[in-house]
Every structure is written in structure tokens, then in C-alpha cells.
Amino acid sequence: MSSLIPSLWNDQSSPVFSLHKEMDKLFEDFGRKLPAGSPFGSFPSINVAETETGLELTAELPGVAEKDIDVSVSDRTLTLKGEKHEEKTVDEKDRHVSERSFGSFRRVMTLPFAPKKEGIEAHMENGVLTVTLPRPEDAGPQPHKIEVKRKA
Numbered sequence: 001m002s003s004l005i006p007s008l009w010n011d012q013s014s015p016v017f018s019l020h021k022e023m024d025k026l027f028e029d030f031g032r033k034l035p036a037g038s039p040f041g042s043f044p045s046i047n048v049a050e051t052e053t054g055l056e057l058t059a060e061l062p063g064v065a066e067k068d069i070d071v072s073v074s075d076r077t078l079t080l081k082g083e084k085h086e087e088k089t090v091d092e093k094d095r096h097v098s099e100r101s102f103g104s105f106r107r108v109m110t111l112p113f114a115p116k117k118e119g120i121e122a123h124m125e126n127g128v129l130t131v132t133l134p135r136p137e138d139a140g141p142q143p144h145k146i147e148v149k150r151k152a
Contacts, residue, residue, distance in 0.1 A: 044105055046080075054115060054135040059107075062127035071122045071131055076114045078133070080107045 045060045059080060061069065069082040083104040090097040111133065119134035 044080075044107070046107065046109075048109075054113075054119075055111065055133040057109075057129075057131040057133065059129040059131075060127065061124070061129050064127070066124045069122075069124070069129060071129075073111075073115060073117065073120060073133070076111045078109045078111055078131070080109075080129070080131075081105070 047058045049056050049058075057078070061082060061084075064082050064084045068085065069080070072079045072081075081104070083102070085102050113135055115133040116136045119132075121132045123130055
């Protein structure tokens with residue numbers, strides 16, 4: 001019986017070998033299947049930092065206009081949506097270039113608290129979106145860090 005198992009993996013006509021080959025091909029092609037015009041891949045780069053008053057989120061959105069960004073908060077959920085529309089044409093004597101870049105994104109994040117709605121702010125500067133989310137007074141005590149030790 002032990003000689004049967006290696007033959008399943010090495011026999012190129014077997015269904016197991018074909019499945020293995022197809023799975024390898026699927027994972028090799030996975031990163032190449034993103035749309036060519038997608039400016040972000042799937043999502044923009046996002047950083048979240050805790051401040052004394054709440055959270056500050058920054059998202060890199062080069063080429064996205066303020067009017068094309070939608071930021072919304074519902075309870076403990078923050079949603080960022082947007083779309084990039086960019087077209088650049090260069091006409092010179094012997095050269096003609098036309099570049100287009102477009103795509104949309106949507107990012108949903110669960111927050112550690114429901115921020116105060118009246119204090120939420122968002123602004124764009126140099127292609128970076130900054131969202132400030134103030135912590136409510138009734139957010140409760142800050143979590144207590146417990147040190148994990150090796151058992152003696």
C-alpha cells in the first residue's frame with residue numbers, strides 16, 4: 001500500500017497530480033489578476049494611531065479629489081469609499097501620450113469605541129486623507145495590559 005501513495009503524486013496522468021498542478025497555477029496567477037487600471041490594487045494604505053483624545057486615521061489617496069471621497073461612521077463602524085478619475089494627455093511635435101488612471105475603493109473598519117459624532121473631522125492634504133475620531137467620555141476605562149510570562 002505504501003507504494004501506491006507516491007504513485008498518486010508522481011503520476012502525471014492522475015487526477016491528484018492534475019489538481020495539484022491547477023492549484024499551483026491558481027496561486028501563481030492570483031496577484032496578476034488585479035485590474036490593470038486599478039490605482040490602489042484593492043485598498044489604499046491606511047494607518048490608525050491612538051491619540052490622547054481618540055483615534056487618528058490617515059489614508060494615502062493620491063489623485064483622488066475631496067468630492068470623490070465618502071467618509072461615514074455608524075456606531076463603531078467607519079467606512080471610507082472613493083473613486084479616482086485621472087486623465088493626462090501630452091501633445092508635442094512628434095509625441096502623443098495619453099494616460100488614464102481610474103478605480104474605486106471601499107474600506108470598512110470596526111473601531112474600538114463609538115466616536116462622538118459632533119467631533120469627527122476629515123480633511124485632505126497632499127493626497128493624504130486624515131480622519132480624527134474623538135473618544136466619548138463614556139467609553140469606559142482604557143484596557144489594562146496583562147504581561148504574559150513563561151511558566152516556570
